[in-house]
Amino acid sequence: MAADSRGATPPSPHVRPRLTVLSGPSGVGKSTVVAHLRAEHPEVWVSVSATTRRPRPGERDGVHYFFVDDGEFDKLVANGELLEWAEFAGHRYGTPRRPVADRLQAGEPVLLEIDLQGARLVRASMPQARLVFLAPPSWEELVRRLTGRGTESSEVVQRRLEAARTELAAEPEFDHTLVNTSVEDVSRELLALTRAV
Ligand code: ADP
Ligand code: 5GP
Numbered sequence: 001m002a003a004d005s006r007g008a009t010p011p012s013p014h015v016r017p018r019l020t021v022l023s024g025p026s027g028v029g030k031s032t033v034v035a036h037l038r039a040e041h042p043e044v045w046v047s048v049s050a051t052t053r054r055p056r057p058g059e060r061d062g063v064h065y066f067f068v069d070d071g072e073f074d075k076l077v078a079n080g081e082l083l084e085w086a087e088f089a090g091h092r093y094g095t096p097r098r099p100v101a102d103r104l105q106a107g108e109p110v111l112l113e114i115d116l117q118g119a120r121l122v123r124a125s126m127p128q129a130r131l132v133f134l135a136p137p138s139w140e141e142l143v144r145r146l147t148g149r150g151t152e153s154s155e156v157v158q159r160r161l162e163a164a165r166t167e168l169a170a171e172p173e174f175d176h177t178l179v180n181t182s183v184e185d186v187s188r189e190l191l192a193l194t195r196a197v
């Protein structure tokens with residue numbers, strides 16, 4: 001296939017690149033569902049975000065996040081290297097633009113796991129994106145999961161629960177809602193959505 005004037009390979013006219021965005025309140029199980037999906041279906045490409053927060057035990061640089069300091073994050077923003085970014089509970093998070101653009105250009109499905117502000121920014125800049133909301137079975141279960149994870153101080157948990165109220169109220173903005181009762185079921189449903197045209 002011929003390269004275009006910028007040297008990039010144009011996507012096949014038969015392929016419809018699809019961007020899927022998964023959002024939902026902190027503690028609902030987004031990372032767990034995405035990790036399960038990745039393990040079962042390594043062919044699904046999941047964007048790795050940059051963040052200024054410190055790694056949790058078990059998190060690896062370049063796999064779960066690119067862990068950067070404030071100065072490095074400032075540079076990513078200044079150089080236009082982020083597709084979107086947002087501040088969440090005291091830290092900044094952003095999606096590197098280039099790898100997402102490359103995958104979509106090649107006609108491959110792309111999955112982003114980002115917060116509500118990021119989902120809104122993606123919707124504004126890429127209206128064809130499919131927005132999926134991951135909801136908890138109940139508020140009590142969300143509190144249980146977030147506190148049970150045991151990775152944040154009670155002050156940070158409180159901040160995240162405050163943000164969760166706003167996030168839950170935004171559910172109608174999304175194209176699909178999946179209730180995270182079973183990680184296996186939700187992963188299967190999410191996989192189907194990433195593949196659907
Ligand atoms: P998020 O990425 O949305 O902040 P996590 O994936 O870290 O959430 O999950 C928060 C906690 O909830 C973790 O301890 C995880 O093991 C647990 N969890 C995730 N999904 C389920 C589920 N379907 N049932 C029970 N616990 C779950
Ligand atoms: P955590 O610190 O629990 O890993 O993530 C906190 C929040 O930041 C979650 O809602 C997660 O989806 C979101 N997040 C992770 N990466 C990005 C990103 O690149 N952009 C935006 N806007 N949010 C992100």
